[in-house]
Amino acid sequence: MAGERIYLFDTTLRDGAQTQGVDFSVTDKATIAAELDKLGIDYIEGGWPGANPTDDAFFGDPPRLERARFTAFGMTRRPGRSAANDPGLAALAGCSAEAVCMVGKASDFHVDVALGISNEENLAMIADSVAHLCAKGKEVLFDAEHFFDGYKSDPAYALACAMAAYHAGARWVVLCDTNGGVLPDEVERVVTEVAAHIPGDRLGIHCHNDTENAVANSLAAVRAGARMVQGTINGLGERCGNANLVSLIPTLTLKMGFDTGIARDDLHKLTHCSRLLDGILNRAPDRHAAYVGDAAFAHKAGLHVSAVQKDPSCYEHIDPALVGNQRHIIVSDQSGRANLVARLGEAGFDIGADHPKLSEILEQVKAREYDGYAYDGAEASFELMVRRALGEVPEFFLVDSYRVNVERRYNAVGKLITVAEATVKVVVDGERLMSVAEGNGPVDALNAALRKDLGKYSAYLADLRLVDYKVRILTPNEGTGAVTRVMIESGDGSGARWGTVGVSPNIIDASFQALLDSIVHKLVRDGATT
Numbered sequence: 001m002a003g004e005r006i007y008l009f010d011t012t013l014r015d016g017a018q019t020q021g022v023d024f025s026v027t028d029k030a031t032i033a034a035e036l037d038k039l040g041i042d043y044i045e046g047g048w049p050g051a052n053p054t055d056d057a058f059f060g061d062p063p064r065l066e067r068a069r070f071t072a073f074g075m076t077r078r079p080g081r082s083a084a085n086d087p088g089l090a091a092l093a094g095c096s097a098e099a100v101c102m103v104g105k106a107s108d109f110h111v112d113v114a115l116g117i118s119n120e121e122n123l124a125m126i127a128d129s130v131a132h133l134c135a136k137g138k139e140v141l142f143d144a145e146h147f148f149d150g151y152k153s154d155p156a157y158a159l160a161c162a163m164a165a166y167h168a169g170a171r172w173v174v175l176c177d178t179n180g181g182v183l184p185d186e187v188e189r190v191v192t193e194v195a196a197h198i199p200g201d202r203l204g205i206h207c208h209n210d211t212e213n214a215v216a217n218s219l220a221a222v223r224a225g226a227r228m229v230q231g232t233i234n235g236l237g238e239r240c241g242n243a244n245l246v247s248l249i250p251t252l253t254l255k256m257g258f259d260t261g262i263a264r265d266d267l268h269k270l271t272h273c274s275r276l277l278d279g280i281l282n283r284a285p286d287r288h289a290a291y292v293g294d295a296a297f298a299h300k301a302g303l304h305v306s307a308v309q310k311d312p313s314c315y316e317h318i319d320p321a322l323v324g325n326q327r328h329i330i331v332s333d334q335s336g337r338a339n340l341v342a343r344l345g346e347a348g349f350d351i352g353a354d355h356p357k358l359s360e361i362l363e364q365v366k367a368r369e370y371d372g373y374a375y376d377g378a379e380a381s382f383e384l385m386v387r388r389a390l391g392e393v394p395e396f397f398l399v400d401s402y403r404v405n406v407e408r409r410y411n412a413v414g415k416l417i418t419v420a421e422a423t424v425k426v427v428v429d430g431e432r433l434m435s436v437a438e439g440n441g442p443v444d445a446l447n448a449a450l451r452k453d454l455g456k457y458s459a460y461l462a463d464l465r466l467v468d469y470k471v472r473i474l475t476p477n478e479g480t481g482a483v484t485r486v487m488i489e490s491g492d493g494s495g496a497r498w499g500t501v502g503v504s505p506n507i508i509d510a511s512f513q514a515l516l517d518s519i520v521h522k523l524v525r526d527g528a529t530t
Contacts, residue, residue, distance in 0.1 A: 007042045371503055471486050
């Protein structure tokens with residue numbers, strides 16, 4: 001099996017969005033899709049055209065993918081309609097996606113109870129729908145919903161559902177453990193039996209994680225012959241989630257020897273991709289996540305540390321740098337230099353392991369991350385920190401002071417309103433400037449006041465805009481005195497986007513730090529001079 005191709009299908013933007021508390025914006029979806037494309041994912045499922053305004057907007061202006069196939073999700077035609085007259089299929093046929101992943105029932109129980117139709121009608125719905133979209137030029141994937149439960153109940157009928165899609169022209173027939181209740185030995189047995197009828201290079205697997213077996217079940221299906229794996233980044237999904245691609249990808253490549261669309265040299269992007277998603281969702285990364293967690297390669301003082309320092313393979317199953325992570329020696333941290341050099345290289349810095357400033361930069365990174373700064377998703381702040389250490393950031397302006405007032409009052413027509421006013425004093429070329437501005441909140445007011453008059457630099461900031469703003473409480477046990485981390489995403493007229501971060505017990509000050517970095521990054525990037 002080693003060396004064979006496994007295709008990766010990511011459904012973070014659709015199935016992952018069903019996670020409780022997850023609500024992706026159009027911008028979030030575009031950002032995540034771009035990262036998945038850079039990583040090397042084969043198929044990126046963007047959502048369900050026609051299902052909601054967010055997905056309509058996303059498919060209306062689809063991401064520009066260089067490697068992945070943009071995929072839409074939908075369902076087979078409705079009972080009693082022809083494929084040509086079904087509005088759901090029409091939306092799929094007319095959408096911007098190259099591929100379509102269509103779900104249909106593969107369980108006699110669900111056909112009877114959920115759909116209320118005959119088994120024969122369900123088979124016709126599957127075949128008609130797949131054939132119709134194939135004729136429209138779409139690459140069709142059929143997700144056989146509740147396949148494993150259906151196979152337990154009536155193996156012949158579950159297989160007939162899969163075969164209906166296969167014979168109608170589906171590129172992939174994906175067997176779904178929809179309620180996450182099947183175990184690895186069952187998956188391997190059933191997929192082996194199905195693979196006797198549908199070739200493995202047309203067969204996929206999609207597992208939910210309700211028994212904590214989604215990754216194991218996916219690997220069992222691959223051992224049995226399936227050559228497509230569906231899942232999500234960090235295992236997002238409703239209930240207990242989906243198979244976690246962040247765990248599956250390095251296991252498939254490094255442990256089992258399969259080829260994927262992700263080159264070995266790109267595996268190091270996994271940790272960044274995982275933490276970027278957590279940053280977008282404003283949640284703390286799982287420190288103990290396999291491969292990418294902050295503690296995945298952490299060693300405490302004692303025999304483990306001694307052994308690891310002599311030969312890391314004693315307690316590390318892979319080199320952490322392969323997946324973009326790093327080793328942590330808790331008492332005496334000897335690690336980080338090689339990983340930092342790689343990270344600096346990605347940011348465009350030519351800094352080798354012997355650079356005289358490397359140790360200073362490494363200590364700054366450790367100290368700031370200890371204080372709560374996180375640079376996955378805040379690459380602009382990371383770049384500025386490095387440039388400041390190298391003496392490459394001019395002092396464009398000096399913020400002398402700022403003040404924010406928030407007033408809650410009734411306006412002239414008796415409506416309760418909240419108004420924020422900010423005053424910022426800066427020094428530009430020795431001249432003291434003061435600006436006052438109002439906003440719909442303190443951060444908006446600060447942003448307006450800071451950018452209102454920066455002298456000769458104001459022209460550079462005309463097209464600067466704030467795209468996103470997120471706050472996370474780092475020390476929730478401290479109540480209202482907790483330390484907060486603010487992440488700001490900015491953009492400009494060129495289409496560029498960048499992230500900055502600020503940390504402080506004062507949420508306004510944390511926001512101001514991130515705002516300052518956003519402005520300074522824009523000035524540096526656009527070549528402003530003092």
